[in-house]
Amino acid sequence: MNKIIKSGITVFIIATIGAILLSWVYSFTSPKIEEQKIQTVKNAITEIFPNILNFEIVSGFSNKDISGGIKIIEVYKVNLKDGKVGFIIRAKFSGYGGKIESLIGYEEEKCKGIYVLEHSETPGLGSKIVEPSFRNQFVNKNLSDPFKVKSDITPISGATISSNAVSTAIKKIGNFYLENIKKGGS
Amino acid sequence: MKKSLLNEFMKGLTRENPILIIMLGLCSVLAVSTDVANGVGMSLGFSFVLITAELLSSAFRKIIPNEVRIPIFLIFIAVPTTIVDLIMKAYFPPLSKSMGVFIPLIVVNCIVLGRVEAFSSKKSLSESFMDSLGMAFGYSWVIILLSVIREILGKGTFLGKEIFSKNFEPMAILSFPPGGFFLIAIFIAILNGILKRRS
Numbered sequence: 001m002n003k004i005i006k007s008g009i010t011v012f013i014i015a016t017i018g019a020i021l022l023s024w025v026y027s028f029t030s031p032k033i034e035e036q037k038i039q040t041v042k043n044a045i046t047e048i049f050p051n052i053l054n055f056e057i058v059s060g061f062s063n064k065d066i067s068g069g070i071k072i073i074e075v076y077k078v079n080l081k082d083g084k085v086g087f088i089i090r091a092k093f094s095g096y097g098g099k100i101e102s103l104i105g106y107e108e109e110k111c112k113g114i115y116v117l118e119h120s121e122t123p124g125l126g127s128k129i130v131e132p133s134f135r136n137q138f139v140n141k142n143l144s145d146p147f148k149v150k151s152d153i154t155p156i157s158g159a160t161i162s163s164n165a166v167s168t169a170i171k172k173i174g175n176f177y178l179e180n181i182k183k184g185g186s
Numbered sequence: 187m188k189k190s191l192l193n194e195f196m197k198g199l200t201r202e203n204p205i206l207i208i209m210l211g212l213c214s215v216l217a218v219s220t221d222v223a224n225g226v227g228m229s230l231g232f233s234f235v236l237i238t239a240e241l242l243s244s245a246f247r248k249i250i251p252n253e254v255r256i257p258i259f260l261i262f263i264a265v266p267t268t269i270v271d272l273i274m275k276a277y278f279p280p281l282s283k284s285m286g287v288f289i290p291l292i293v294v295n296c297i298v299l300g301r302v303e304a305f306s307s308k309k310s311l312s313e314s315f316m317d318s319l320g321m322a323f324g325y326s327w328v329i330i331l332l333s334v335i336r337e338i339l340g341k342g343t344f345l346g347k348e349i350f351s352k353n354f355e356p357m358a359i360l361s362f363p364p365g366g367f368f369l370i371a372i373f374i375a376i377l378n379g380i381l382k383r384r385s
Contacts, residue, residue, distance in 0.1 A: 003251070003253070006251060007251040007253050007254040008254075010249065010250065010251055010254065010258070011254050011257055011258060011261075014246075014258055014261055014262075015261055018261045018264070018265040021265060021269075022265060022268055022269065025268075025269050025272055025273070026272060029272040029273060029275065029276040030272075030276075032276035032277065033272070033275045033276050036275070036276065036279040040279070118283075123220060123361050123362070124340070124341065124356075124358045124361040124362070125358070
């Protein structure tokens with residue numbers, strides 16, 4: 001019996017010291033981690049809208065499921081230096097290897113670009129969706145276009161499914177934007 | 187330095203190399219050695235955890251009750267791993283992003299628990315320190331060499347920069363786990379050949 005108590009107390013003391021140490025490390029790293037996350041989003045928005053003035057979160061669209069397994073996480077309204085307004089839609093959709101999380105910019109009737117935040121596509125093939133050579137196809141593309149791989153979109157060779165997932169999602173989210181956000185927002 | 191201490195350090199580099207001879211923890215080795223930045227990041231994280239865990243388990247070896255030694259060892263491993271994870275997330279976000287889940291997975295890396303259980307929980311502080319240093323270096327040189335070869339030939343880049351002309355077609359297989367396996371096998375064959383010749 002004594003042995004059990006001694007063992008238990010030893011584990012308890014060591015675990016407590018470990019927990020205290022970790023909470024101390026967490027206390028000075030957690031604000032930094034949050035900052036990094038916000039910075040990533042800011043950089044991505046600036047890449048899509050280089051002439052950004054400021055941006056704000058549009059309420060009423062967080063964690064909304066729309067058709068085709070697409071989930072809208074957040075919508076940002078971006079005020080531009082020329083007085084116009086753009087929108088960034090942060091959404092998750094299915095790729096080939098799992099969920100792809102990205103920021104997609106829209107202005108007027110056009111897609112302004114896409115920035116991939118997270119993905120788990122095949123390295124060396126589908127992972128090329130993050131490369132500008134693929135993403136630049138969507139910059140300033142009219143939302144009335146078909147967004148179909150092999151017609152108006154050049155797919156990444158060996159990764160048709162990943163390419164298709166991205167283009168279809170931009171089109172579908174674009175339609176959602178035209179119907180629900182653009183009308184109310186501007 | 188005593189000869190025996192030097193021996194504890196040297197054995198990890200080749201004779202008892204954790205990856206090529208003991209062959210533990212290969213999963214994360216294959217997963218993260220696709221590019222150099224990841225290889226270096228993993229080496230640093232792994233070395234920190236291994237050295238800390240071996241020193242702690244050696245320092246407290248006389249007061250740890252035998253029945254609960256494994257949970258205590260896991261605390262010794264999990265705490266430094268979580269510290270590495272938090273610091274990487276806070277100060278090296280791109281690296282932490284590309285390594286993904288493999289940093290937290292150092293907790294269950296067999297090499298660490300294996301060394302703690304088999305070596306440092308029975309040996310003196312100085313021996314454990316030399317052992318962990320040797321093992322850490324042994325792990326690091328293999329994973330960094332692997333990642334250099336895999337990134338240059340598998341992606342045609344070095345530290346993310348293109349180094350070949352546009353005509354170079356990278357061997358994509360080297361970016362995938364099977365390519366990593368082939369390379370590790372070649373490393374093992376070469377090392378065994380050298381060790382056999384020596385003895």
